[in-house]
Amino acid sequence: MVAVEDYVARIEGTCGEEKDVIVIFKYDKKDEAIAKILKKAEVKKSISSIIFELAYNNVSFRLYGTGKAIFRSLKDKNELQKILGDLLL
Amino acid sequence: MLNPYRIREDFPILKRKINNYPLIYFDNAATSQKPKQVIEAIKNFYENHNANVHRAVHTLSQEASELYEKAHEEVAKFINANGIEETIFVRGTTEAINLVAYAWGLYNLKKGDEVVVSLMEHHSNIVPWEILSKINGFNIKYTEINEDGTLNYEAFEGLISKRTKIVCVSHVSNFSGVINDVKRIAKAAHEHGALALVDGAQSVPHLPINVKDLGVDFLAFSGHKMLGPTGIGVLYGKQEILKEMEPFQGGGEMIREVIFNEKTRHCSITWNDLPWKFEAGTPNVCGGVGLMEAVKYLRRMGMEDVKAQECSLTEYALQRMRERENLAIYGPDDVSLKCGIIPFNVEGLSSHDVALFLDNYGIMVRSGFHCAQPLHEIFKLKSSARASFYIYNTREEIDRFIEVLKEIE
Numbered sequence: 399m400v401a402v403e404d405y406v407a408r409i410e411g412t413c414g415e416e417k418d419v420i421v422i423f424k425y426d427k428k429d430e431a432i433a434k435i436l437k438k439a440e441v442k443k444s445i446s447s448i449i450f451e452l453a454y455n456n457v458s459f460r461l462y463g464t465g466k467a468i469f470r471s472l473k474d475k476n477e478l479q480k481i482l483g484d485l486l487l
Numbered sequence: 488m489l490n491p492y493r494i495r496e497d498f499p500i501l502k503r504k505i506n507n508y509p510l511i512y513f514d515n516a517a518t519s520q521k522p523k524q525v526i527e528a529i530k531n532f533y534e535n536h537n538a539n540v541h542r543a544v545h546t547l548s549q550e551a552s553e554l555y556e557k558a559h560e561e562v563a564k565f566i567n568a569n570g571i572e573e574t575i576f577v578r579g580t581t582e583a584i585n586l587v588a589y590a591w592g593l594y595n596l597k598k599g600d601e602v603v604v605s606l607m608e609h610h611s612n613i614v615p616w617e618i619l620s621k622i623n624g625f626n627i628k629y630t631e632i633n634e635d636g637t638l639n640y641e642a643f644e645g646l647i648s649k650r651t652k653i654v655c656v657s658h659v660s661n662f663s664g665v666i667n668d669v670k671r672i673a674k675a676a677h678e679h680g681a682l683a684l685v686d687g688a689q690s691v692p693h694l695p696i697n698v699k700d701l702g703v704d705f706l707a708f709s710g711h712k713m714l715g716p717t718g719i720g721v722l723y724g725k726q727e728i729l730k731e732m733e734p735f736q737g738g739g740e741m742i743r744e745v746i747f748n749e750k751t752r753h754c755s756i757t758w759n760d761l762p763w764k765f766e767a768g769t770p771n772v773c774g775g776v777g778l779m780e781a782v783k784y785l786r787r788m789g790m791e792d793v794k795a796q797e798c799s800l801t802e803y804a805l806q807r808m809r810e811r812e813n814l815a816i817y818g819p820d821d822v823s824l825k826c827g828i829i830p831f832n833v834e835g836l837s838s839h840d841v842a843l844f845l846d847n848y849g850i851m852v853r854s855g856f857h858c859a860q861p862l863h864e865i866f867k868l869k870s871s872a873r874a875s876f877y878i879y880n881t882r883e884e885i886d887r888f889i890e891v892l893k894e895i896e
Binding site for chain 2: 412413414415416418420445448449460462463464466468470
């Protein structure tokens with residue numbers, strides 16, 4: 399059974415007034431994670447296939463080719479877990 | 488002038504690639520990288536000299552004790568302290584400030600007393616005083632900052648009165664890199680009978696430091712920001728003040744004897760000599776050895792040259808960054824007022840986006856509040872990105888940094 403934890407190495411809350419969350423995907427799973435996310439989320443903008451401005455269920459986030467994503471304005475950890483579950487599983 | 492290309496050969500990590508790009512490390516205000524001399528000293532200690540220090544007769548313990556004491560001597564020389572009695576090893580700047588708060592402040596600050604703190608402090612020079620004020624009931628007076636991030640000296644000095652018992656200020660702001668005239672502040676504090684505590688976390692690694700010339704009573708700094716390992720730092724304190732202070736923590740190493748009294752059913756305790764009185768428990772011996780090697784490395788460079796090298800790099804970085812119209816740069820324009828720290832934001836992007844974008848190209852900068860949230864509130868910033876330099880950084884790295892910033896635009 400595949401789980402979100404199979405793809406995610408770390409989740410870091412950012413320091414600053416914006417309560418953003420950085421998701422760092424496991425190095426050996428990042429390409430698979432990026433491919434899955436790009437299939438399901440709406441691509442608003444893409445820069446040289448390195449950075450993707452995405453939206454999913456009214457949540458905007460940026461995905462980096464290095465395997466990191468920054469989510470903005472999330473209500474709580476549960477919302478993040480739900481979005482990651484929807485996108486990755 | 489120092490040759491950063493020659494220096495880089497001593498830092499193995501700088502050969503790394505991140506995301507297939509050469510590593511550009513601009514997060515030196517958070518921690519510095521380590522030269523092979525420090526790495527080798529740590530390895531050599533564990534391979535050849537590891538033992539617990541003091542009060543053992545065997546050879547290894549004597550070797551470890553000698554190295555650990557020698558480390559205190561080297562650090563004392565580095566800042567021109569009177570000797571190892573004035574050089575207490577701690578975990579880092581935060582612990583050093585907490586040591587002063589609890590070993591001095593707990594016994595000397597009471598209701599009606601005042602502690603003057605600058606608003607440009609790192610949280611580690613704010614939070615201990617706030618916690619202690621809740622216990623002891625003294626007041627904390629925060630001083631205002633000028634629009635360019637420099638200290639308002641007149642306002643600062645105006646807050647110091649006969650009620651002031653200690654003045655707490657950073658030597659260099661970890662947000663803006665502004666260098667404060669701590670000699671002037673210490674003089675003003677002493678004129679009112681107050682002590683001066685200086686957070687030297689961002690100055691000791693980058694500037695020549697002479698505690699006697701500065702006239703400060705306490706100076707706190709971290710080893711890991713000055714090429715040394717993590718988990719080791721220093722509290723300098725004037726011997727006559729340290730002698731009068733109570734210990735910070737109790738345990739082994741910090742006592743001379745513990746004698747049980749049958750009549751009172753209590754132990755009477757005699758404290759150890761300085762600096763051991765403040766170093767309870769088995770110390771970070773290896774950390775001390777690593778710090779000694781870092782200090783030797785910096786002394787070989789020459790701190791005047793370290794300062795000049797960073798000043799030149801900062802000037803160049805500021806000049807290149809000012810070419811970009813959509814960059815907001817904070818802090819004074821005059822580079823002589825600051826060290827190698829440049830806080831900035833890119834219009835329309837969060838600092839974390841900027842840091843992630845730069846990371847994509849192997850460039851490491853920090854983003855967020857940098858543990859200086861009050862200062863961000865003064866500047867009305869949600870957060871900031873921060874580029875900070877050290878002796879191994881080059882103009883070519885800055886050029887590359889600017890190229891990548893252009894891509895963000």
